[in-house]
Amino acid sequence: MTDPKRRGRRPAGEDTKAALLAAAREVFTEQGFDGATVRAIAARAEVDPAMVNHWFGGKQGLFAAAVELPITPAFIKQAVFDAGPPEELAVRVVRTFVTTWDNTGGGGFAALVRSAATQESAAQMLRQFIGIVFGTMLHELGVDQPELRLGLFGSQLAGLGLARYVMRLEPIASADVDTLIATIAPTLQHYLTGKLPI
């Protein structure tokens, strides 16, 4: 902290963005999503808090970028949970998941997995993201055993990503979204709202 090159105002632009992302990863890991404030992250990065809105559209966007996810919890809530009946929730999950990650060429998902498998802090942020997004949803559904359901759901959804984008296991890697919806959404829907065996 006494290195003179680190003192004072940083240059605007990509340096600011990178400093915010690095600081966000530290502060979100230390304090969790709820505990971390935009002010604290900006202070850690030594930049103006207004830069968070400028670069990431707010705390949710900064969090999503720090976890290397291409969409925010708010977008997922709108596109998935609020967009139709609960009994078709899994259909919307698969459609949103596949179209989002296909748009990154699959490389985004591989980068996410690499980070989670390399750094415990990345895995921790990913767990937080899943909890924020899907934990809230399961709470609103009012189902029994929400944690177990979330774990089972997460295992199948993450496994779809792993098979399609990392292992590139055919025919999952090249299947169109309707085939994946027809085959995998019933499993996900069962995990979310079906009768669990135990």
Place this chain on the structure above:
Amino acid sequence: MTDPKRRGRRPAGEDTKAALLAAAREVFTEQGFDGATVRAIAARAEVDPAMVNHWFGGKQGLFAAAVELPITPAFIKQAVFDAGPPEELAVRVVRTFVTTWDNTGGGGFAALVRSAATQESAAQMLRQFIGIVFGTMLHELGVDQPELRLGLFGSQLAGLGLARYVMRLEPIASADVDTLIATIAPTLQHYLTGKLPI
């Protein structure tokens, strides 16, 4: 190849083992499991072919080690496919998968995922391994759409590993094997032998 230090006989021991693993990854990637011979791998590593038996117990063991898997296709066939009725296949898959990777402390699975997400050659070898082990099984079961079944099965099984060992998503990360069998084996069994929706 003109570096004099690389010429002649390598020292026995860990150097030989490492040279065989590196050569195996090259040759299996270039020629596939069936096409690769112990002789070709040993020649690439510049060691005696007998060292493959000494260190890895043969071609299957060398392949498993090269893919960073703790068990061989032959062991899986014996412990999973030949050990009980087909309608309980998924129960034996989950039990073998979880006990095997738990025994590596989970670090083995994370290393496998890291490799597959980093190097296309590692992902390709993993696909080969899955095809050798489970493709043969599905062929013997005589079910329709074996490739699709294998992909769906692989997505849920890999997702279980990702949730338990990489993301460490609770309660999947700490669940005992019977809980995982009760909740995930029905999905896997459906993918293997149930009626597919399309």
